Amino acid sequence: MNETEATAVVVTHNSAAHIADCLTALRRSGAEVRVVDNASRDGTPDLIATAFPEVTLMTNTVNRGFAAAVNQALAGVRTDVVILVNPDCVMPPVTAHALIRTVGTQPQVGIAGPRILGPDGRTAGSAHPFETWFSVLAGRFGGGLLPAGLCRLLGGRQRRRIHDACLEPGRPVAVDWVSGACLAVRTSLLRELGGLDESYFMFYEDEELCLQAWRRGAQVLYVPAVRATHVGGASSAADPTQVWPYLYDSMLRFFARHRRRSHPAVRAVVLLRAAIGIGLALIRLPRHRATALTRARAWSRVARLAATSRTSPPKGQQSCAS
Known part of the structure; x- marks a missing residue:
């Protein structure tokens, strides 16, 4: 060729x-x-x-x-x-x-x-x-x-x-x-x-x-x-309030389609990670206010995505084993 x-x-x-x-x-x-x-x-x-x-x-x-x-x-x-x-x-x-x-x-x-x-x-x-x-x-x-x-x-x-x-x-x-x-x-x-x-x-x-x-x-x-x-992340690293929700939305979408039995566990993991992220951001707030607020907003958006994620793969979509 x-x-x-x-x-x-x-x-x-x-x-x-x-x-x-x-x-x-x-x-x-x-x-x-x-x-x-x-x-x-x-x-x-x-x-x-x-x-x-x-x-x-x-x-x-x-x-x-x-x-x-x-x-x-x-x-x-x-x-x-x-x-x-x-x-x-x-x-x-x-x-x-x-x-x-x-x-x-x-x-x-x-x-x-x-x-x-x-x-x-x-x-x-x-x-x-x-x-x-x-x-x-x-x-x-x-x-x-x-x-x-x-x-x-x-x-x-x-x-x-x-x-x-x-x-x-x-x-x-x-x-x-x-x-x-x-x-x-x-x-x-x-x-x-x-x-x-x-x-x-x-x-x-x-x-x-x-x-x-x-x-x-x-x-x-x-x-x-x-x-x-x-290099990694060159087009997407600037704003975690956009990038992190895209990442977790795609993750939850993948599990909803292909590993439906695992989807609730993944939702729980993401919610826990978001809660920890918000907590760490609040701890850092007095010293790094701008960065901490950005991270808190990003993790809050991730938490909302996880809370509303449902297992509803497209019609005809096959699933992998859980």
């Missing part, structure tokens, strides 16, 4: 600080590039139009969310493979070519993702098992709220196996899902699925995509021999 038989899709939102590095690497890969800008206010579209005139640029007047923007770009794709790349992710040409080859020449593979490094050069977790309420408990109460050993135990054997596989380059391994920060997917599969699920505004659309791929008999491969570098 020729590398020009792939289209890279990048969704931007206030991404001016990182998009040039991302697009420079994609330019070297030879792939066609389509960028959808979700109402940036920092000059991102002008920067792209000036420095990367070969890129197909679409601009939205409102932030439509990641999944909807990807689907917007997908409508004009004519290549066999689509690469999804975050604007704060740099994917070397060797990585692009390896992912394109993996998806384009192995009929059983529908999605492939590389080893992802953080800006400090350390391997980040980019391959995962599908979530359970145990993994939510470990993840939401990490960062010092629970001992690291207990978090690892709660994550489960499969999560530990995949975590260990992420640490060193090796042979490709089948995993449940790979990070949407950088992945390649067969275009025909993506179209068969109707694109990304737009009910997820941000977060969990990659896990949903991989779950649906597996259900259609398409493997998801983690390819640790090649890598990409991801």
Whole structure:
């Protein structure tokens, strides 16, 4: 397969600080590039139009969310493979070519993702098992709220196996899902699925995509021999009152659809985490008033989402085991 038989899709939102590095690497890969800008206010579209005139640029007047923007770009794709790349992710040409080859020449593979490094050069977790309420408990109460050993135990054997596989380059391994920060997917599969699920505004659309791929008999491969570098959160870290509710809304939506028996337990975990977050914010209020108030508002919105979340998957939607 020729590398020009792939289209890279990048969704931007206030991404001016990182998009040039991302697009420079994609330019070297030879792939066609389509960028959808979700109402940036920092000059991102002008920067792209000036420095990367070969890129197909679409601009939205409102932030439509990641999944909807990807689907917007997908409508004009004519290549066999689509690469999804975050604007704060740099994917070397060797990585692009390896992912394109993996998806384009192995009929059983529908999605492939590389080893992802953080800006400090350390391997980040980019391959995962599908979530359970145990993994939510470990993840939401990490960062010092629970001992690291207990978090690892709660994550489960499969999560530990995949975590260990992420640490060193090796042979490709089948995993449940790979990070949407950088992945390649067969275009025909993506179209068969109707694109990304737009009910997820941000977060969990990659896990949903991989779950649906597996259900259609398409493997998801983690390819640790090649890598990409991801800053992480560059388009979304500014305002937790927006980002955190998107994250938890998507989490609760995923469990309502696919792990309905676990949904009440996840709601309880999220409500407890929000209560702790509000309490910690109030404790910090005298010394860090602005930050504490922002965090308290963010956790209050998360609590309201969890309190009103219901288990009502779309008609015909299958569920995973709880």
